Amino acid sequence: DADVTQTPRNRITKTGKRIMLECSQTKGHDRMYWYRQDPGLGLRLIYYSFDVKDINKGEISDGYSVSRQAQAKFSLSLESAIPNQTALYFCATSDTGGSYNEQFFGPGTRLTVL
C-alpha cells in the first residue's frame, strides 16, 4: 500500500463549486504539505502543517483553505473554484526534526475547473 494517498486522483468541476482534496499518510509523519504544479512553473507551496494545531500559509494560499483532521489526514479545499486553479495538486509529508527534511509525495490529484 502507498504511504501517501490522495483522493480523488482526477476531478473535473465547474466554476464556483466547492471542492475538497484529501490526503492520508501511514508514515507517521507530523509535517504535511500541499503543493500545486503548473507546467513551466514547478511546484509551489499552498499550505503546510507541522501538527494538528499548526497550520501555515504558503506562497499561494489565496483561494484555498486546509484542515488537519488528524496527524494522518490533511485536506485542501477550494471554496469557490475558478479556472486558473486547474492544476496538478500534490500532498507531501516529512518527519519532524530530520535535518534532511526529505519529503514523500502522494501520486497527485489532477483538477480541472471549467
Place this chain on the structure above:
Amino acid sequence: GDSVTQMEGPVTLSEEAFLTINCTYTATGYPSLFWYVQYPGEGLQLLLKATKADDKGSNKGFEATYRKETTSFHLEKGSVQVSDSAVYFCALTSNQAGTALIFGKGTTLSVSS
C-alpha cells in the same frame, strides 16, 4: 527570498550520452539541497540529496555536489538510459517557510535509443 533556478528544457539526448542539468540557488542560512524526479503520470520521488557544503549525493548513477562557493547543485549522469526520461526538479529547504521545499521549474529530459 529563497529561490532555485534550473536550466530550462527540454533536454534531448541519445542513450549513453552524458547528462548535466544545471541548478543554482539563493538562500539564507544553510539549506539542504535535493533533486526530485517525476516519471510520466507519477508523483515526485527523491533522487538524491546533500545537506552541507561539499557533500555529494548519488543514486542510480546520478550525482550532484553541494557547492556553496558557486551556490550550485548540478545534476550529472555519465550514461543516460531511455528509462531516465522524466522531469527533474532541483529543490532546497526554505528556512522562510518552515522547512518546506522551494522548487525549481523543472527540466524535462527525453532520452532516445
